[in-house]
Amino acid sequence: MSIRVSVIIPVYNAGPFLRECIRSLMNQTLRECEFIFVNDGSKDDSKEIIEEHMPLDFRIRLINQNNQGVSMARNAGLTAASGKYIGFVDADDTVEADMFEVLYTRAVEWECDMVISDFESTVGSHSIITDFPLPRCTKLDRGYIRKQLLPEFVKSDILNAVWNKMYRAEIVRKYQVIFPANVALGEDAYFNILFFSVADSAVYIDYCGYHYIATAGSATRNIADQDYFSRAVQVYETRLPEIYASLLDGKTIGELKSERLINTVLSIVHLYFEPSKDMGLRQRYKYIREMVSSRTVKEALPIYFENHYSSSGRYKRMLLEMIRKKVVPGLYLAAAYSRMRNK
Structure with missing residues (x-):
């Protein structure tokens, strides 16, 4: 089977949230995809939870490594990915059942290197949809990306996240776009800067399928x-x-x-x-x-x-x-x- 989308999920001590995340991925309507869980030296039962679900869905893959941080975990997933496009999910978040089918369909429809979508953030009982000051459902060319999107990373962090986007894998491999470790601007921002700087096109779609959960009491x-x-x-x-x-x-x-x-x-x-x-x-x-x-x-x-x-x-x-x-x-x-x- 030809893999259309590789979804990379870094995991570190995510036991309390991981089952819900896995269920949301198993519900994906896109069958031609793979879910690459990278267990980054978890000390809880994260590894066992992933292994428990592997027989239930052939799309689930597991990579185990010593603890090296989220950037190195994602890079391990990038090395293993075989899909035409790449997406990211954090282990304590969830996605709508049609998310990767929608993003992939739009990528093919618009013949784009990247798809950008809205996302929902939940803190306690409060939720908010984050959208962006970009033209919707319009092919954004290389000139627009360089003049409008890349400067945005200097003046704000609104575009930093990787989990509300999907990336053409060929671009990632050709230009060796990876996550750097320990950079002040943030690993996600640098990954996006590297990708945006070589991408020819992007599209911002009218869709919200990612649910970001801000865990109360977390260190952040x-x-x-x-x-x-x-x-x-x-x-x-x-x-x-x-x-x-x-x-x-x-x-x-x-x-x-x-x-x-x-x-x-x-x-x-x-x-x-x-x-x-x-x-x-x-x-x-x-x-x-x-x-x-x-x-x-x-x-x-x-x-x-x-x-x-x-x-x-x-x-x-x-x-x-x-x-x-x-x-x-x-x-x-x-x-x-x-x-x-x-x-």
């Missing part, structure tokens, strides 16, 4: 364990892949990086001034004070003011002024007002 949501601003500074200061030298001049790159950093700062203000059991108010207040007093914010803020202040809403302009003047009590009150207004 615990502000006591995550130094979000330091990571934002790393991204701000990191050297971009060489493709950008031919796309953007230094001034434009500086403007896009400043936009990303200050928007992150604004998000961190609201995140750290929410009531939290993970970190006391005194610590959170100190964190915000040090952030708005930092060299990088002082460097990026004037550039952001020049390019975005006049087009910002009244509330955002107020926050920007308080950041510039380092009025941390005002930021605290503004964040409290925003929470009350949005209830």
